[in-house]
Amino acid sequence: MLAPQRRPRSSSTRSMTPSASRRARLYKALFENRTPRRGSGGIVGPQDWLFYPALMAILATVVLATDLPLSFGLDLPEPVWPVALAFAWPLIRPSFIAPLLLGVMGLFLDYFWGAPLGFYVISLMAVHAATLLIRSYIVGQDTWVVIGAYSLAVLLFFTLGVVLTTLDSGVVPRLISVFEQMFATWCLVVFVLILLDRFLNSDVRFN
Amino acid sequence: MRYGDNQPFEHLKLPITWGVMILVAAICVVGALMFLGDRRGGLDAASxxxxxxxxxxxxxxxxxxxxPAHFVSDRTNGIEDYFFAVSENRVLKQKIVELEKYRDAYRQAKELNRRYEVLLNLRTEPExxxxxxxxxxxxxxxxxxxxxxxxxxxxxxxxxxxxxxxxxxxxxxxxxxxxxxxxxxxxxxxxxxxxxxxxxxxxxxxxxxxxxxxxxxxxxxxxxxxxxxxxxxxxxxxxxxxxxxxxxxxxxxxxxxxxxxxxxxxxxxxxxxxxxxxxxxxxPRAEEVLRTPLVTDLLPAPPAPSAASHSPSASSASASSGAASSSAAPASSSSTSPSSAVPRPRPAAMSQPVAPRPQPATEAPASASPASVSGG
Structure with a gap:
């Protein structure tokens, strides 16, 4: 393990040998809570903050949909993972790829959960658009402000879901079940804060 | 090299936020059209x-x-069954003794029910x-x-x-x-x-x-x-x-x-x-279904109403007749419901395709004849 006094500095990294430089980068990645740079240019690309989180959200959705009964009559939770991305992506950076990816993920949820086509597309787009509109007021604020904004985004998503379901089927969904899934989705605020910390707060070149 | 140098559109600055909003609006419109065009509420095979x-x-x-989860769960249940086999066996033996009484009663009731069905020539749902x-x-x-x-x-x-x-x-x-x-x-x-x-x-x-x-x-x-x-x-x-x-x-x-x-x-x-x-x-076949008699045709006629309450009792009798017919033959209720409001005409012959009218038990279809013989 490297001693703290031997902590490499970025200005002296250029004169290091390749192995020392590799060790220094590894040290920074492990102990300075920074993301290891990918790609030749060291730039955070769309795959880092768009494609990999989207893939992870889809995988998590598929895994949590597995029919595994738990003890005491409980079931696996079913949070709506793309809601976290629909909120975090506009805060990280306005992008043309993000709404397209969200549309694809909404269609995936429609097919996978057997919802009417377009149901999750509209709901996710509403969250994305609302966050994009208030982006300048949230970025740089305290963590509690971000958590509050995410709570409002979750509330918007499920309110729209209830309205669309009522329009589609003529039946108001049971609100206790709505609150259960809303709570499970709200718990993904940790995922949102990790995304913002990795791609918004700690990467000044991104802005 | 800075971004935009030697690029053909270096002086063209896209308002990215507005561009993204336009894209979001376009996707919302597409999603709304898909939502409106979905026929999930109809619950037909095409939806x-x-x-x-x-x-x-x-x-x-x-x-x-x-x-893998089911594999582990099955093995865990197997281990649990092994350790609790003796006590479970004791409980199951007691249950068998109790259930044997219900089994005998069930067999008697089933046989009695079968005879009633044969006597009344009722149509039952197939297995x-x-x-x-x-x-x-x-x-x-x-x-x-x-x-x-x-x-x-x-x-x-x-x-x-x-x-x-x-x-x-x-x-x-x-x-x-x-x-x-x-x-x-x-x-x-x-x-x-x-x-x-x-x-x-x-x-x-x-x-x-x-x-x-x-x-x-x-x-x-x-x-x-x-x-x-x-x-x-x-x-x-x-x-x-x-x-x-x-x-x-x-x-x-x-x-x-x-x-x-x-x-x-x-x-x-x-x-x-x-x-x-x-x-x-x-x-079963539609002809066979339509030949099934109504319960009201087999039951004895109700007592004659008094002259003072002739018309209301007649209307209630016809209503109860319609209700009984719908419960006895739900498949043909849609075809017979229009005729339940008016006096049901007597059929002329079995070969007549119109005016579906149930036949009495003596004119039961051939498929029910052996059963009626054995039941009688």
Whole structure:
């Protein structure tokens, strides 16, 4: 393990040998809570903050949909993972790829959960658009402000879901079940804060 | 080199936020058009027909995930059964002694019921073939409640087949592919199941709302037709579900609405049984059905009404006759309901295709003759 006094500095990294430089980068990645740079240019690309989180959200959705009964009559939770991305992506950076990816993920949820086509597309787009509109007021604020904004985004998503379901089927969904899934989705605020910390707060070149 | 140097559009600055908003609006419009064009509420075979390929892929991935868990769970249950085998065996022997009495009573009642059916020449529903499948994926949210099971058209499943498990009614098949089927749970917001109360024979509609306790709506009858703990069965009205499948027990919710505590809430829905019941077209041939006598034609005539209340009693008699005919022959209720308002004409001959009229028991169809001989 490297001693703290031997902590490499970025200005002296250029004169290091390749192995020392590799060790220094590894040290920074492990102990300075920074993301290891990918790609030749060291730039955070769309795959880092768009494609990999989207893939992870889809995988998590598929895994949590597995029919595994738990003890005491409980079931696996079913949070709506793309809601976290629909909120975090506009805060990280306005992008043309993000709404397209969200549309694809909404269609995936429609097919996978057997919802009417377009149901999750509209709901996710509403969250994305609302966050994009208030982006300048949230970025740089305290963590509690971000958590509050995410709570409002979750509330918007499920309110729209209830309205669309009522329009589609003529039946108001049971609100206790709505609150259960809303709570499970709200718990993904940790995922949102990790995304913002990795791609918004700690990467000044991104802005 | 800075961004934009030597680029053809270096002086063109796109307002990215507005561009993204326009893109979001465009996707919203596309999503709204898809939502408006979706026919999920109609619950016909075409509404889920374009999802078969996706369901196959999703079920395979979920099957990969659930197989190891089921393997471990089965082994754990096996170990538990081994250690508790002696005490369980003792309990089971006591249950066998108790159940033997019910078995004998059941056999007697079944034989008696068969004789009554033969005597009255009643049309009974045919035996329904079923197959077993395993649930591999589930959607439990408030907006969608459905499952994927690992059986499809290769095993003879079709759209609309009812799905049950060892406790009661689970739902029905709304999407099929060769290996995988999608089951709409009775708790889904678009699910409507015609049910009846076993104690009072009152009819109602069980409406799913995304929770585990569907609502009972359109309860017909007085205020006493429903009590807490009444058993709820499928009524068979509409022909989607066969009559008599156990559904649950009646409960009054905190909001004062009658709800059904589903029997399927008593345990996990793992293995399910799919009944290959389609609808009333599966019943015997139409000619044979239409020749089945009505119960009102076989029962003795009611006493003659007094002259003072002649017309009201006649109207009530005709109404009760219509109700009895609809309960005895639900398949032909749609064809006979228009004629129930007017006096039913006597048929001229069996070969006449129009004016379907039930024949008396002495003119029973050939298929029922051997049974009537043995019953008589």
């Amino acid at each position: 889920y027909g374009n999802r078969a390929g996706f369901d196959r892929a999703a079920a395979k991935s979920n099957n990969l995930l659930s197989t 329904v073939e079923s197959i077993t499948a395993r649930s591999v994926s589930v959607s439990r949210g408030p907006f969608n409640n459905n499952r994927l099971i690992d059986a499809g058209t290769s095993k003879g499943l079709a759209f609309g087949n009812p799905v049950i498990n060892e406790h009661g009614l689970v739902g029905r098949v709304v999407g099929v592919s060769p290996d995988v089927s999608r089951v709409l749970m009775v708790t889904d917001v678009v699910s409507r199941v015609p049910v009846m109360v076993a104690r009072t024979d009152a009819r109602a509609m069980m409406v799913g709302d995304g929770g585990g306790f569907p609502r009972l709506e359109f309860v017909r009858g007085g205020p006493d037709v429903l009590k807490k703990g009444d058993q709820i069965l499928t009524s068979g009205d509409g022909g989607i579900f066969p009559r008599g499948l156990p559904v649950g027990e009646a409960r009054r919710g905190v909001d004062g609405v009658w709800r059904v505590d589903l029997y399927t809430n008593r345990g996990p829905i793992d293995l399910v049984k799919v009944l290959k019941f389609k609808d009333f077209t599966q019943l």
